[in-house]
Amino acid sequence: MALQDQHEIQAINQIAESLDSGERRVIFYLCESFDTDNSVTCMKDMLKHKVTSHDTSDLFLTELMWQLRRYDILRKVFQTSREEVARILKYRHVLSRFRVLMANISEDMVNEDMNRAKFLLSSTLAREKLEKAKSFLDLIIELEKLDVVSPERVDFLEECLRNIDRIDLAKKVTAYKLQVGISEQHLPQTQRGRSPRPFSAPNGTYPPQPARRALSCHSESLPVPIRREQSRQSQQELYKFNTNPRGVCVIIDCVGNDGDMLEQTFKALHFNVILHKWLSVEETLSAFREIVRQREVLERADGFVCCIISRGTESHLLGTDLYNRGLGLDNVRRLFTAEACPMLAGKPKLFFIQRYTHPRVSALCQDVPSG
Known part of the structure; x- marks a missing residue:
């Protein structure tokens, strides 16, 4: 075995044994390997294989360590400094820029x-x-x-x-x-044109354009513009969206999926979040009516978000009920119209429905009055 090969193997062994699992994961990615086994042994084998395909193996290994900011390994294994590697990388790179x-x-x-x-x-x-x-x-x-x-x-x-x-x-x-x-x-x-539309709501229900702007956290001193189009002839309008909290987010999780994650997400987006879990149809309707009665809270809000996770049919939610009763989605929407809830008039109202379909019960669903 050549001295150069021995030096490379020794360097690879020292590198692999000095890195933690997270760092090894990054190395595998930088080396264009999606191997799920990021053990020390697997890393040694992968690096040995990669080194044989590079004319400048030392530059390949030192650039990996420089990207990881493991300058201690640069000094110990390659007897070089962070600054020296940085100067070299100004003119030549081995790793993919992407x-x-x-x-x-x-x-x-x-x-x-x-x-x-x-x-x-x-x-x-x-x-x-x-x-x-x-x-x-x-x-x-x-x-x-x-x-x-x-x-x-x-x-x-x-x-x-x-x-x-x-x-x-x-x-x-x-x-x-x-x-x-x-x-x-x-x-x-x-x-061309194949990139999927990013960030739809669950179940593929895309929010309107205002939703994407509303889901951004901005400094309190800067209003968040939310665009809406009334018609082709109308001028562009902007929603005011700079209160703190930004608005009210009601989450009804009748299945036990994603409710907690949604709560964390909308709190991070500076919403006043109200989370209800495991509600029946009657309890869901009562929760919505209670929200509508909170006039001062809704008047201060610049927007309203409603997330519902429930079993149901195309037009009804079942909550935790097994059969016979259903809450019509139109009934939910009507609770927050300008007529029923004037505190939200002229403000963006976003509804995200994640529905688990049960077609067998569709014939049994009956509207629960919204009044």
């Missing part, structure tokens, strides 16, 4: 950002994938597997970051697009 960007974005994300991102991706990624994701990088990996995000397709990610109010990170994606010259005209014909 993957470096994704890793850096993930590192800058905090738990609150992750909760918002998971909520907004709930209609794009399976629940089990969202639950297993420990970092934003895990979400990126799943989006790459679906071909939603790739080195040539980052618009979806850019909008995601804007919608969770990480404008600073969205600007990094914009800068990346400019650097690599991404534009739709450079994409293959089969990829």
Whole structure:
């Protein structure tokens, strides 16, 4: 075995044994490996394989450590400094710029950002994938597997970051697009216009355009513009959306799924959140009527959000009831019209319904009076 090979193997062994599981996960991603086994042994094998495909193996390994900010390993294993590697990387890179960007974005994300991102991706990624994701990088990996995000397709990610109010990170994606010259005209014909519309509500019910702006956290001193179109001839109007709390969010979780996550998400978005769990039809209707009676709270709010998770049919909610009775969705909507609830007149009202369909009981559902 050549001395150079021995040096590389020794360096790889020291690197793998010095990193924790989270750091190894990042290394696998930077090396374009989605292996679910990020053990020390698997990392050693992967790095040995990668080194053989690089003419400059030392630069490959040192750039990995520099991206991880493991400057101690640079000094101990490669006898070089952070500054020296930085000077080299000004002129030559080995790692994918796209993957470096994704890793850096993930590192800058905090738990609150992750909760918002998971909520907004709930209609794009399976629940089990969202639950297993420990970092934003895990979400990126799943989006790459679906071909939603790739080195040539980052618009979806850019909008995601804007919608969770990480404008600073969205600007990094914009800068990346400019650097690599991404534009739709450079994409293959089969990829043009294929990016899915990001961030629909659960069950594929997309909120209107005002919803996406309303779900952004902004400084209290800056109003959040929410656009609406009355007609083609009318001028653009803006909703005022700068109170604190922003508005009222009512969550009715009759199934036990997602209610807590929604509560955390809308609290992070500065909403006054009211969460009810395991309600019958009568209890659900009573809860809505109680909200309508809170005149002062609704008058101060700049908007209203209602999230309902329940069994039901196309037109009725069943709550925890087994049969015979149902609450019509139209009845729920009518409770918050300008006539029934003048405190919310002229304000954005967003309804998100996650319904578990039971067609057998559709014939048994009867409207519960809304009055």
